[in-house]
Amino acid sequence: MGATVFDVDFNEEFKIITHPSLGFAKVRLRTELSELDFKSHFAIFSSGTNSKELKGYILSEKAVEANARAVNAWFALTSKDVWGLSLPVYHVGGLSVLVRARLLGNRIVDLRKWRPEQWYKTMSDERVTMTTIVPTQLFDLVQKNLTAPAALRCLIVGGDFLPQSLEQKARDLNWPVIRTYGMTEVCSQLASGKHPGDKLSVLPLHEVRTNSEGTLQVKSSSLFTASFVLGEKLKLDFADSLCDA
Numbered sequence: 001m002g003a004t005v006f007d008v009d010f011n012e013e014f015k016i017i018t019h020p021s022l023g024f025a026k027v028r029l030r031t032e033l034s035e036l037d038f039k040s041h042f043a044i045f046s047s048g049t050n051s052k053e054l055k056g057y058i059l060s061e062k063a064v065e066a067n068a069r070a071v072n073a074w075f076a077l078t079s080k081d082v083w084g085l086s087l088p089v090y091h092v093g094g095l096s097v098l099v100r101a102r103l104l105g106n107r108i109v110d111l112r113k114w115r116p117e118q119w120y121k122t123m124s125d126e127r128v129t130m131t132t133i134v135p136t137q138l139f140d141l142v143q144k145n146l147t148a149p150a151a152l153r154c155l156i157v158g159g160d161f162l163p164q165s166l167e168q169k170a171r172d173l174n175w176p177v178i179r180t181y182g183m184t185e186v187c188s189q190l191a192s193g194k195h196p197g198d199k200l201s202v203l204p205l206h207e208v209r210t211n212s213e214g215t216l217q218v219k220s221s222s223l224f225t226a227s228f229v230l231g232e233k234l235k236l237d238f239a240d241s242l243c244d245a
Helices: 020-032 061-074 092-104 116-125 135-143 164-172
Strands: 014-017 041-045 054-060 082-085 107-110 130-133 154-157 177-183 188-192 206-210 216-220 226-230 234-238
Touching: 014 020, 020 041, 020 054, 020 226, 041 061, 041 092, 054 061, 061 092, 061 188, 082 092, 092 107, 092 130, 092 188, 116 135, 135 154, 135 164, 164 177, 188 206
Parallel strands: 014 041, 082 107, 082 130, 130 154, 154 177
Antiparallel strands: 041 054, 054 226, 177 188, 206 216, 226 234
């Protein structure tokens, strides 16, 4: 697999990944951070981004790979698995698929343009075994009464709340739905089922607890390096400064 995979240049020292419409922000962020040592890092914008304040995270390659290795082990993936890339790579869910596949040398099939029937045909033709989608995409598949392709063994569904009724309808159509809960702050998956129908379990590389105020606290080898807000000025907060001693 080459250095450039689906618009991500893995040879670049500081990889800033954005929606195509945010090219101006990519240039500005690289300029603003030029004096800091972010070698072997990704910068990725979060879903809370708007035109006035662009929010995002800086993730080390080491942390992203730690999460990817944990996911590969969690699902017992091998080099024979075929990943379907159904999410954009400027979302941590899409980026993490690229990294998981690179670690094992998996083939990746580009499924990012969402047209349910074509997505389904390509999944079947290419014998995709793993992919990640969001609940709205699963809803489309159920509405069209599509049954799971024979080769698919894990349909990971995250990114938003998945109603139990929708999950059950999908499972009635033999879709191997696995719930997941991810955070950009931990470079993708925090908790996941392991098999269809499983409840969420925290992946082994994380330790989680809630404090007295009910706030979730996470200790992890895949923690983000820094968060940023790109407004009139750049605001940068390093994870170390936000952590408990």
